[in-house]
Amino acid sequence: MSQIAGHLEPYLVLAGILFSIGAFGFLARRNAISMLMSIELMLNAVNLSAVALGVFIPALVGQGIAFALLIIAVAAAEATVGLAIVIAIYRNRKTPLVDEYDTMRQ
Amino acid sequence: MSDLTQLIGGLPILSMITLLPFVGALLIALLPSSRPSLIRVAALAVSFITFVLSLLMLPGIREFSSEFAFSEQISWIPSFGITYHLGVDGLSGALVVLTTLLSWICILASFGPIQNRVKEYFISFLILETGMLGVFLSLDLFLFYIFWEIVLVPMYLIIGIWGGADRIYATIKFVLYTLVGSLLMLVAILATAFSHQAATGSWTGAFDLIALRGTITDPTLQALAFGAFALAFAIKVPMFPFHTWLPDAHVQAPTAGSVILAGVLLKLGGYGFLRFAIPLFPQAAQDFAPLIIALSVIAIIYGAIVAIVQTDLKKLIAYSSVSHMGFVTLGIFSFNQQGVDGAILQMLNHGLITSGLFLLVGIGYERTHDREIAKMGGWASRTPVYAALFGFFLFASVGLPGLSGFAGEFLVLLGAFLVNPMVAGAATLVMILAAVYLLWMYQRIFTGPLSPFLKGLGSHLTDVTPIEIATLAPLAAMIVAFGILPSLLTNAFATSVAQFLMYASGGLIQ
Amino acid sequence: MPLPDTLPLIGITWADALFMMLGGVTIAASLFVVLGRDIIRNGLMLILALGALAGIYVMLGAAILAGAQVLVYIGAISVLILFAIMLTQSKAAPAKLTFQSQALPAALIASLLAIIFAITLGTNDWKATVFAGTPAPQGTTSTAAELFGPYLLAFEVVSVLILAAVIGGIYLAAIPRAGQIGAEDDEEVR
Amino acid sequence: MSGDLLTIAPLITVGLTAVAVLLSDGLTPNRRYAPIAVALAGLGLTSWILLQQSGGTVTALSGAYIGGPFVAYLGLLGSAVVAITLLISPDHLAARRYPSAEFAATLLFALCGAILVGASGDLVTLFIGLELMVIPGYILAGYAKRDPLSTEGAVKYFLLGSFSSAILLFGIVLLWGSTSTASLTEIATALTAAGAGLQPAVAMALALITTGVAFKIAAVPFHYWTPDAYQGSPTPITGYLSVGPKIGAFVLMIKIFLIALLPLAASWIPVVAILATATMTLGNLVALTQSNVKRMLAYSSIAHTGYLMVGIVAAGEGEASGIAGVLFYSVAYALMNLGAFAFLTAVQGRPGATVQLSDLAGLGRKHPMLALLAALFLLSLTGIPPTAGFFAKAYVILSAVQAGGIASVLAIVAVLNAAIAAFYYLRVVIYLFMRDPAEVEVQVATAPLLRAGLVVAAAGTLLLGLLPGGLIEAVVKAIAS
Incomplete structure (x- = not known):
């Protein structure tokens, strides 16, 4: 009898920890691409919880995976735009460090 | 549900009076700014026609026995029962005529002093006139508030663009003081309307003064709403300690701005108490009365004393305004016929007298470009007519019997005496002292040997011109007329005062 | 065996x-x-x-x-x-990445967040199924039924979203050819 | 199925218009106005369809899309916002050599998302709509891609936007999991059935959603990305960003907080009320200290967020007029804020120019009409009658007074803030009319389209100020469903 893998909670706790790690990365890193990667971690945490909920909660069977698929697609769109912006700013400023983008705070 | 009733010859006279200056402003906007004299004449014509229209309205007010001789009501925002509701009785009628009179006088008095951006000036002034008339004629609280705020913008521009060196500080102070008060009043209006809606289940009449009077019974709402209304009106009057914007605004405003500020804008506060704050929330008004009477007496004393030490002529008159307007609130919150009669008289008289004084200060400033009392002396020897007129208005201002200033202050003191003899006594004493000092000030400026400063002006120091006399003469005539026969006025608003006293005591009877 | x-x-x-x-x-x-x-x-x-x-x-x-x-x-x-x-x-x-000055507070916040997540999500009454081993494989049919049922609109809109993102991404990242609107022939103009 | 297609016709029309805009640019490249014309035509068609649908509520696609007066109201507002943005932008962009086709298409995609947010019946559709609304915003913020300021603003906007999306999404997923349904109304039913006690996961979901939404609407203290994103973007785009996505986020707030989470109102009202107070006060106080006009408007838009939140709190207290207030405020805010930014666009005739307050000195003398329109927008933003801004504030305050409780305290906070706001808005008027002209004058460029945009915004601001009755009825009809 499985003690962990057959229950919902471990998956959600894993998702929560993953989300927190992503949030930490977002708050702590200076590099725009690192921050983007941190956001991807957060989105993956959300995905994991969506799938787990969809698998373990009878009323949601099927929905979880569908939801997660849509989130993956949204994340792809977001990443496309984000990386394009990063490339554009890199052309202008030659640095990917966000806290050096402070022209307006003079 | 358009319901235009009681028209003169089928015409909505009140709307015509209110909106004519605004329409005039629009027309002037179409005139080329390269023709300033055309613009001046057009503005004068518009304001004079408005004045004539307002005079035409007067006989009607005496003929009808009901409270509001004329009223016009059109649905405006039906979802909330907000209507375009105008009405006139003796009280508002008198103030409307004061407004239309002072407006054309001010426009005439601006012909000389205003030389830059003439078009914008007269547009602002005419919009200001519409705003002031709207305040006096609105019977819908929402409409009233809108006109109340509309007054703010052109006055802001008039002081801010055509004012003196420190005009921007003065305008900002003026706007912020007024806005804080009026915004809280807006909340109170909305709360009142909502309580009416909650009580009756319908928005109909929720903003209508006539429907609302006597229906607000919740004591908390009364106290809070009255507090908000009173703050807005107290700032406008201005009552101590909310008066500090006034001297700055007066000193910085151009002459006509000062005149209209003292002559009409300050009356908006007193009128607000009489028409809205007290009839709507009588119980709270009675509760607040001791406080307001105390503040009024402080204003009378403080205004007079501070006026005495002023070195700037305009500031002196500004502080004497604070003192004189203290009588208005003192009279209103005496809640007896003498006091209220006196307060209304004082409002009208102060409008006539102080306007005259500001006009005279402006006339003097045109010639000397200075207002320092210490620099003057012996002025009468060069410009006897000017000195005589100044003396006349100053005598009227200190309440010389036989001139109109006397009757108002006397009635107020009488009314106050009935309530609290101590208060009346204190006010009388200070009044007399101030009068003595003001007349001594007159002596310093106008009599004695000609001061070196005035001598240095040489031939620039001319006497008053015919146009200037034309601006002062109607005021002087009315000061004399109402000084001899104050009953001309008190009869006109007798019904209004009776109604006011009835609603004011409503909180006690119930 | x-x-x-x-x-x-x-x-x-x-x-x-x-x-x-x-x-x-x-x-x-x-x-x-x-x-x-x-x-x-x-x-x-x-x-x-x-x-x-x-x-x-x-x-x-x-x-x-x-x-x-x-x-x-x-x-x-x-x-x-x-x-x-x-x-x-x-x-x-710099190839060696550095952290923002608020990295330490961020670490504290994130640790706290992780603990809160663990407590709230772990103790919640989810009314969930418990499986003996691992859950049975989810059929693609149920997922497809959801995607083309209630989520059909979302599914279609996501394609619009990707289209919008690709157009915008290409615009932002691309260096326009000379002569075209948006060309960088004048660095001063912006 | 064909009925469903008819119901979602506005969505399809806007999407197809975006494609048509790109195609038209492909057929006739480098024409500045062709894409704009196509886009405006498409918006006209969309508006017509929306008007046809304003009758009654229709549900399509298994409840994912709820059409009707509410969507019609928001769709028409969104179309107007996009149309005004399309009028004021192309010449400004062309002067800096940025194309208008991608711009118009991106705006239309965002409108698609906004309509979907308004129409969504479930959390999944709502989230996808939100993303379709905000992702084009990131693109637009960085639209001036050779301008370091623009890309800088865009990268901050993007990072904070995506971060908040992730937070919001986690909250949505947890809410969906703990109520076993995605449908907004069913969530409300499930939460009501669950009773007073708050499940830990629901509490967590509420916290995450509140944080995410606070970021999206730029409520204090989650606002710090806005000034940079707003200041960096090309001015007309800043106008759009401070209006479009913000109103959309408030619609999202109505959907989540006032439909799905209404049973939990007692839990979120205090939080939202505190956020609203902080947002109004801080936004105004910081705006007070700005000398850059664009940054000042950015901070003032934060303050307006606070006023809108007052309406949400009132609605949470069970006063339906709170939603009505928010909807009315949105229209007024859209018109006056777009107008103010259109004015700012006009005085930024020279590429690379930033407008300091002192640059505007004496503008009223050289360009009286432009200065007059600016004064109208500023007075409306201050909330002085007879302008749209006044009625908007009055409506929100009325709803707050009606709601009583915390909301009526917020009403007082709101009016005191309006007085603070008067200080810095009127300061601009002072510079326009009361100061002597500046030594270095701004370069005014008013292309015909920009002029049209200014006039439309001004006419709307004034008309709503004089005759607000019609819109109030439309609002009441929109929330009746």
């Missing part, structure tokens, strides 16, 4: 062991992503974390999602990120 039900010696079921292994890899790799000092390795670690997640999806019986994870996340997004990293690496940008 069949495998024993549990891991020898420690008595943990195979499924639990697998979960712990994949979860551990996910956490370790993602910690590396946010803590590591070499951004290229961080990018590679992101791929490892996402791969481990795909493994968990398989465990959960969501093979279709694991496929999508590998194709889209690892195949497209992560490669794009690595590409952007390569593109933006230069002498101006």
